Amino acid sequence: MAAVALLIAASLSAQPPQLILGKDSGADLEVEAPSGAKVAFSTSVGTITGAQRQGSVVRARFNAPPLRVPSVALVLAQIDDGNDRELRWLSIPLTGSDTMVIETRPGSKVEAVAGGRVLGQGSALDDGTVRLPMLVPPGVRTAVLKITDKLGNTTEKPLDLAPPPFSRVRLAARSEMAPIEVEIFVVKPDGTPDDEAKVALAADDGETSVRKRIGPGVYLAEHEPPPGRAGTAHLEAKANGQLATLEVPLHAAPAGARRARGSGPWSVSAGLLGGLGGSFVGATAGSVLAEVAMRIESYPVEALLDLGWTSQSEVSQYTGVPALTEKAKAHAWLTQIGARGSYEVMRRLAVHGSAAFGLQNQIVRITLPLNLGRFEDSGLSARLAIAAGVNYAVGPGRALAQVQLDWTSKRVAQLESSTSGLQGMVGYLVAIR
Amino acid sequence: MRLLEGSRLELKQVTKQGLRARVRGSIESQVDQIGRLDVEMENSDATAHSAGGHFFVTADGRGVVAVASVTGVVNVSGGGKSVALNEGEVTRVTRAEPTPSKPVAALRRVLLSVQWPDQKETNKATFPIEGRVEPGSRVFVQGEQVAVEAGGTFRAEVPLKKGKQKIAVVTVDALGRRKQVEGVVLRDDSLPDVKVKKRLWQWRR
Numbered sequence: 001m002a003a004v005a006l007l008i009a010a011s012l013s014a015q016p017p018q019l020i021l022g023k024d025s026g027a028d029l030e031v032e033a034p035s036g037a038k039v040a041f042s043t044s045v046g047t048i049t050g051a052q053r054q055g056s057v058v059r060a061r062f063n064a065p066p067l068r069v070p071s072v073a074l075v076l077a078q079i080d081d082g083n084d085r086e087l088r089w090l091s092i093p094l095t096g097s098d099t100m101v102i103e104t105r106p107g108s109k110v111e112a113v114a115g116g117r118v119l120g121q122g123s124a125l126d127d128g129t130v131r132l133p134m135l136v137p138p139g140v141r142t143a144v145l146k147i148t149d150k151l152g153n154t155t156e157k158p159l160d161l162a163p164p165p166f167s168r169v170r171l172a173a174r175s176e177m178a179p180i181e182v183e184i185f186v187v188k189p190d191g192t193p194d195d196e197a198k199v200a201l202a203a204d205d206g207e208t209s210v211r212k213r214i215g216p217g218v219y220l221a222e223h224e225p226p227p228g229r230a231g232t233a234h235l236e237a238k239a240n241g242q243l244a245t246l247e248v249p250l251h252a253a254p255a256g257a258r259r260a261r262g263s264g265p266w267s268v269s270a271g272l273l274g275g276l277g278g279s280f281v282g283a284t285a286g287s288v289l290a291e292v293a294m295r296i297e298s299y300p301v302e303a304l305l306d307l308g309w310t311s312q313s314e315v316s317q318y319t320g321v322p323a324l325t326e327k328a329k330a331h332a333w334l335t336q337i338g339a340r341g342s343y344e345v346m347r348r349l350a351v352h353g354s355a356a357f358g359l360q361n362q363i364v365r366i367t368l369p370l371n372l373g374r375f376e377d378s379g380l381s382a383r384l385a386i387a388a389g390v391n392y393a394v395g396p397g398r399a400l401a402q403v404q405l406d407w408t409s410k411r412v413a414q415l416e417s418s419t420s421g422l423q424g425m426v427g428y429l430v431a432i433r
Numbered sequence: 434m435r436l437l438e439g440s441r442l443e444l445k446q447v448t449k450q451g452l453r454a455r456v457r458g459s460i461e462s463q464v465d466q467i468g469r470l471d472v473e474m475e476n477s478d479a480t481a482h483s484a485g486g487h488f489f490v491t492a493d494g495r496g497v498v499a500v501a502s503v504t505g506v507v508n509v510s511g512g513g514k515s516v517a518l519n520e521g522e523v524t525r526v527t528r529a530e531p532t533p534s535k536p537v538a539a540l541r542r543v544l545l546s547v548q549w550p551d552q553k554e555t556n557k558a559t560f561p562i563e564g565r566v567e568p569g570s571r572v573f574v575q576g577e578q579v580a581v582e583a584g585g586t587f588r589a590e591v592p593l594k595k596g597k598q599k600i601a602v603v604t605v606d607a608l609g610r611r612k613q614v615e616g617v618v619l620r621d622d623s624l625p626d627v628k629v630k631k632r633l634w635q636w637r638r
Contacts, residue, residue: 098633098634099631102628103629103630104626108625110627147625149625153621162632163633
């Protein structure tokens with residue numbers, strides 16, 4: 001939950017979240033960025049001024065455009081921290097305002113309604129003129145004029161609001177080294193992020209692909225220029241019939257620079273996880289796992305291979321006759337394979353669930369009662385591990401936190417019970433390809 | 434006898450000396466000194482008898498009867514009681530009061546008060562009016578007789594044709610005197626048209 005809170009705080013926000021043109025002058029923008037990181041704001045309409053850092057928060061002012069036609073401002077905060085670049089997107093719906101003039105029967109009341117929402121209303125003067133102040137949110141193209149004369153006669157006429165078109169697609173480069181990662185931000189006509197857009201990326205040459213949606217209305221695409229290509233890459237993003245272009249200067253990758261995370265059709269990550277918890281018979285248990293995970297990028301599931309060690313504190317067994325109670329302490333070397341499914345709930349943060357099964361070589365040291373001595377036994381046991389948790393992309397990989405349920409067989413290697421139990425685990429997996 | 438508009442007379446007995454008749458509506462009667470006239474009223478047991486004189490009988494067919502004498506004496510009986518009506522006097526009989534009321538002098542003027550709605554323009558097919566006349570009077574709206582309550586009140590839903598029109602309300606009182614009131618009403622149920630004179634965002638061009 002702390003990671004979620006951190007992520008929410010780190011997102012780009014505007015207050016107020018939407019504006020009425022002609023009434024609201026602008027909105028206050030806020031984004032969290034690491035100290036030392038450079039933050040650059042830009043917008044598709046309007047202007048952004050007065051960016052100021054206050055600790056880890058950067059604030060700026062979005063100034064509404066002078067034209068009062070309905071539109072949506074696609075705002076980008078580009079955060080450059082060394083070689084890392086983060087893009088944070090925000091849409092600000094801008095409600096248009098204007099006065100239309102109509103002529104009808106004197107004394108009539110006139111209302112313009114769209115989708116049950118009154119956009120404007122007024123009354124006809126003695127000469128039949130009605131001045132109708134209208135507020136038209138983005139995405140509203142038509143309305144119905146309801147005219148009720150003073151005798152109660154009512155008529156309805158369709159009204160084409162004819163809002164001018166505005167851009168609903170923007171793109172920006174996440175890197176300027178090949179392969180170029182591009183984020184494409186798409187909103188619906190009303191300004192809400194479009195999670196079901198049909199997005200395509202095109203370039204003059206080289207290869208392009210749209211890989212996945214990585215946030216509300218944000219799609220990750222990639223452009224691989226031809227080898228040796230220098231100069232500028234001209235990119236075109238198409239979404240829902242709209243076009244946006246971007247020119248990206250191509251830079252050679254510095255020696256040792258990290259290749260973009262997860263590029264290519266598949267990726268591999270590896271790392272360590274440690275756990276602490278308890279067995280179901282009351283022993284304290286801990287474990288260490290070395291994990292290799294492989295993922296085919298188009299699927300939200302990765303295959304796992306774990307090698308590890310688990311141990312639990314001493315437990316009493318055969319306690320029916322206290323004088324004959326044994327003490328048993330177990331540890332085990334284990335290997336298991338499994339699968340982990342992830343679902344990205346917001347940028348960088350995903351929830352996951354996993355299941356793995358394998359074998360463990362369980363080594364049990366028994367302390368006999370009545371000072372009869374100690375001995376050790378070992379045996380193979382099947383094991384099953386089920387886990388659920390969250391992972392957060394940070395640095396060259398991702399941090400994981402999960403709760404894991406282990407199940408193993410009873411009565412293996414003189415251990416009357418089993419090492420089954422529940423552990424909380426944390427770890428980190430580095431993207432190595 | 435003179436039968437007034439919208440009235441019906443049924444002769445029951447005719448002799449050389451006199452006449453017996455039943456009436457609904459209004460009649461004006463002139464009886465010679467040598468004659469005799471008995472007038473019964475529809476839906477009432479009241480009877481007016483004159484042996485010479487000029488008088489009016491009005492019966493609305495719903496038990497409200499008014500008898501007024503212009504000249505001579507008229508004897509009005511009903512409910513076991515009889516009153517003598519002298520020149521210029523009026524008596525009434527109703528269902529609630531089946532005996533003739535104490536004769537009173539007729540009003541000098543014909544009473545007709547019509548309450549028109551504030552709004553004389555409407556998009557409805559009918560127009561409500563209400564008013565008051567002297568009890569025993571008859572009321573006609575656009576030529577159609579409307580019911581008058583015992584207290585003299587009346588109300589009507591006047592059918593309207595499209596456009597501007599005159600509504601005439603006429604009353605005939607117990608003495609046969611008429612009074613007419615007119616009002617002008619407009620029925621307009623056409624739908625208002627609309628014309629956009631300035632569209633949105635025009636200043637852009």
